Amino acid sequence: MGWKEELSSLIQNRNTRSKLRFDEPLGKHNYFGIGGNAAAYFEVSTTDELAQVAQLKKRWEVPVALIGRGSNLLVSDAGYSGIVVRLIGEFNRLEFDQNRVDVGAGVSLPRLSKIAANRGLSGVEFALGIPGSVGGALIMNAGAWGSSFGDLVERVQVMTEEGEPIDLNHDDAQFSYRHSGLKPYFCVTEATLTLTPGDAEEVDALMQDLYNQKITSQPFAEENAGCMFKNPPGHSAGKLIDECGLKGHRVGGAEVSKIHGNFILNLDNATAQDVLSLVRHIQNRVKRERGVDLEMEVQLLGF
Ligand SMILES: Cc1cc2nc3c(=O)[nH]c(=O)nc-3n(C[C@H](O)[C@H](O)[C@H](O)COP(=O)(O)OP(=O)(O)OC[C@H]3O[C@@H](n4cnc5c(N)ncnc54)[C@H](O)[C@@H]3O)c2cc1C
Numbered sequence: 001m002g003w004k005e006e007l008s009s010l011i012q013n014r015n016t017r018s019k020l021r022f023d024e025p026l027g028k029h030n031y032f033g034i035g036g037n038a039a040a041y042f043e044v045s046t047t048d049e050l051a052q053v054a055q056l057k058k059r060w061e062v063p064v065a066l067i068g069r070g071s072n073l074l075v076s077d078a079g080y081s082g083i084v085v086r087l088i089g090e091f092n093r094l095e096f097d098q099n100r101v102d103v104g105a106g107v108s109l110p111r112l113s114k115i116a117a118n119r120g121l122s123g124v125e126f127a128l129g130i131p132g133s134v135g136g137a138l139i140m141n142a143g144a145w146g147s148s149f150g151d152l153v154e155r156v157q158v159m160t161e162e163g164e165p166i167d168l169n170h171d172d173a174q175f176s177y178r179h180s181g182l183k184p185y186f187c188v189t190e191a192t193l194t195l196t197p198g199d200a201e202e203v204d205a206l207m208q209d210l211y212n213q214k215i216t217s218q219p220f221a222e223e224n225a226g227c228m229f230k231n232p233p234g235h236s237a238g239k240l241i242d243e244c245g246l247k248g249h250r251v252g253g254a255e256v257s258k259i260h261g262n263f264i265l266n267l268d269n270a271t272a273q274d275v276l277s278l279v280r281h282i283q284n285r286v287k288r289e290r291g292v293d294l295e296m297e298v299q300l301l302g303f
Contacts, residue, residue, distance in 0.1 A: 003060035007040055007083065010052050017045040017089045026075045026084065026301075029067065031131065032266050033223040034275065035075025035302065038084040045089025047189065051163030053085060054186045058161065065301055066187050068133030069108065072140055072225055076302035077272045084301075087135060091189060096121075099197050100154070104190045105135030109142070117207050120200035123152050123193070125207035129214035130226075135188045140299075141175045145210055150175025155192040158185035165189060178230050178297055219257045223266040228279065229294040237294055238262035244285045251278040272303075 001009075004022065011018050024041030027033050044050045057064045063082030067073060091106035099121055103112060109127040112134065116124050126147040127137070136142065137149040138156060153175070156168045163186070174181030182188050229237040241247070241261030249256045250267075252274030257263035264275055283294050 003056060003062045004040065006056055006060070007042065007053075010049055010056075016049065018049055019043040019088075024084070026070075026079055029084070029086070030070030030073045030075055030225070031223060032070075032074060032225050032270075032275070034077075034266055034270060034272050036077050036079025038080045038082070040083040041086075042083055043086050043088045045091070047090060047159075047165065050085070050087070050159060050187060050189070051165075053083065054159060054161060054163035057083070057186075064186070066135065067301070068105070068136030069131055071131045072136060072142075072298055074225060074272055074275055074298050074300055076300070078302060080302040085187070087133075087187075087189070091135075093190065099195045101193050101195060102190060103134050103193060105133060105138065105188050107134045108132070109134065109137055113207055116195055117204045118200060120198050120203055121195035122198040122203045122206075123147075123195040124149075125203060126210055128207050128211045134191060138173070138188050138191055139180055139182050140297075141178055141180050143178070144214070148175065148177075150180060152193040152195065153191050154194050156182065156188060157190045158182060159187045159189055161186045217260060219259045219263050219265060222257075224257070224263050225298045227262045227297050228264045229262055229282075230297045232292050232294065235292055236262075240286050240290050240292055240294070241282055244282075244289050246282055246285060249278070249281070251275075251281065254278045256282070 021041045023037045026035035026038050066085050087106035091104040093104040094107055095102045109130045109132050113124045113128040126144045130142050141148050141150040153170050156173050159165050231237050238261040246256050247261050248258045253268035253270030254274040255265050255267045257265050286292055286294050
């Protein structure tokens with residue numbers, strides 16, 4: 001038996017909501033709409049199955065990559081030769097206890113924002129316009145308007161490479177600008193957030209206001225993965241790109257947004273190679289003309 005057969009046996013003849021597919025096009029599972037196939041694509045619905053994937057990874061030395069909503073990902077044209085895992089089912093848990101919420105890594109940020117606002121809980125208003133999952137937001141320490149997801153985190157549960165769940169506190173998670181120390185773990189599974197009690201109408205109004213500001217200043221219609229680069233200390237990446245005259249610059253089917261310089265759009269069947277060539281071109285121009293290094297914020301898979 002090979003790893004594919006063993007993976008199939010995890011869900012065969014079981015009453016599970018998990019879904020397994022082989023040779024799955026990854027373009028369907030990320031916001032760029034780019035990327036080749038994954039050897040296996042597994043939507044995992046229970047902690048027990050997730051632990052078994054961790055063990056299978058070890059036993060067969062097969063690569064495993066966790067993805068959330070794929071809103072911060074560039075997937076290689078060659079795809080991924082291992083198992084791509086996405087969390088569903090049990091990992092969509094959302095449980096409030098006054099101003100604290102236990103939230104599964106599979107929960108979408110817009111859903112979390114809306115439910116918190118309904119309850120008059122402030123803190124995640126900034127996240128309505130961020131199309132990621134809680135897992136992705138924890139890994140990336142997603143944020144906007146001066147707020148970051150990590151600021152709200154009291155506890156993060158991760159799974160180790162051995163398939164053991166462990167709890168980390170806020171400091172253990174090592175949040176910094178668009179970065180956390182959670183990447184080395186096998187998977188992020190859930191978190192406890194502390195929100196601030198407020199007035200439901202006011203929370204909702206702020207959430208809608210931030211959302212409206214976002215959709216009028218950033219491209220939402222075309223496929224993209226959010227900000228391509230981190231803001232270098234003391235600079236705005238978008239402004240630097242704009243000042244170098246790169247808005248609208250195109251490589252193959254990929255184009256720098258004319259609305260916001262820090263967004264690369266898949267305008268016309270762009271390949272991952274088109275996007276990466278455009279990234280390198282931008283990095284070289286900004287370095288040459290402004291002396292600043294731009295570091296990619298978007299994460300690479302399968303390169
Ligand atoms: C239109 C648009 C607007 C955006 N605006 C913002 C913004 O304002 N601010 C901002 O910070 N970001 C923004 N983003 C980027 C993105 O939405 C965030 O980074 C988000 O948190 C990524 O979550 P995800 O679930 O899509 O993660 P993915 O893109 O699927 O993955 C991102 C990284 O996290 C890892 N990962 C995901 N889930 C897990 C898990 N459970 N365990 C371990 N690793 C995991 C992946 O391996 C990958 O390395 C935007 C994106 C788009 C498309």
